[in-house]
Amino acid sequence: MNSVVVFGSLNMDLTIESERMPLQGETIPGKGFFTNPGGKGANQAVAAAKSGVPTYLIGAVGQDLFGDQLVSGLVGHGVRCDELARTKDVETGVAVVLRSQGDNRIVLSPSANHALKIADVDSALDYVARRGDVFLAQLECDFETTVAALASAKARGMRTIVNVAPPRDLPDEAWANIDVVCVNETECDAVCGIFPDDEDSLKRALAALAAKGPSTAIVTLGGRGSVALSDGRLIRQEALRVRAVDTTAAGDTFIGVVAASMVSGLPLEEGMRWASCAAGITASRVGAQQAIPTALEVDEYLKEAGHE
Template identity: 40%
Template structure:
């Protein structure tokens, strides 16, 4: 089993549910307030750990109550926080989430996440990383630190994974350092200019990334499942259809399970199937970290659906 090293955001999620999203300048009444540890980095790390992977978090929190709660939650879920540091130069990152009609809007203040430096991540890679281990990153921390850290992990022969979210442009010299890129349809279009609307455009987009040096690309397509290219052929994995409660952490459940399954030497296509199951279970629950399913739940879910 490969070790999973996650460099990413550590946020406190403050979430409210309402009947519909407010219009500009409008004040509405909501309910169902939740304040839970979140952040794309921590959620994906928690999902990796819940799948049984040996998982280490790399990041930064503020010297405040939110930061202490987040670190405690990582430990509770089996993620090592030994490389999560504390800064007094910024508060812990916060995400403000509005939930309505099975969808959500999110505004984040990165706070301490942007104080994490490349030198600190490099030290963690050298201390934790061994050839064949997995380095997983997103785009919720300082971009330069993130890009240089991925290149460092690649030089040290780790298997590098980038979930390009929240979306932003990627430097051309980063692509050859990516063994696996995971994007949703919106992120894909924003980065490469190709909207993955059908089989032809999906393969065109994946090939676009491949031509620039990316080893493999997975595009998640919401209710349409996910897709990749293996040996030159388009491979599509269907989504599992469930009653949607909260989509906040669905993408993180998908990426976390995908990476964990790869850590246990699963094939990419098989890993995508189980990742789809993890995302489906996640969206039947409200919240972030606490919605991440365990391996036994994912395995039973897939078994039941295949027997149906």
């Protein structure tokens, strides 16, 4: 079986809950503080690994307690960390997460996530990459390195997925090396200037994303599900109806499961169905990586719902 190879970020999330989001300059009471392994790259790698496919993570953490905890957790979830770097002079990335009414706000300090350069990524790919593998990236690592890594992955015959998060402009040469782009509503607006709030704007947004080069464009719409435009074909997937308590890793779960489904050879419709279910289960739980369900949990849910 081919593998999912993630080049991405690892952070220790410091998370706390409040009744509402504070106003500027305001201090309000909170509760439920905990530390939690996170980072888009790590979360997406965990989602892919929990889906039952071989998954490697290329990234960096500091030689500190948070780094130790992150690596230990990833290995426990089945992610292969052979090519994960430990930086001597830069600390592990940290994200401060404020949860309120099922929503969240995040402040990120990237730190070691910006330490790797393309020579480091190429060295790791030399070890783990094979033709037909899926290469998955986001934009929380060094930007120039990410753009160069996409070109390297594509040249190796890998299939590439990019989650344009946090959103920023990508050069034309980057788009030329992207097979699948996946964004949420806010990212979609930032990338193509169209907020997909109705049927017309959604179709225009998908067309605009596909026109940049990817053969498949996916927009996730929260409670409205997800929609893809793949080789000119529109694919819709409803969201799992759950009571959301923490959406921190739901989007990462969706993308990681889509990547895993590509490795497993599933049609995109089926991959999006599994991804939507997994993301909904994640949103119904508190936390990031520990909230992500296994393939067995998703399978059991779908069977109970009558969607075998």
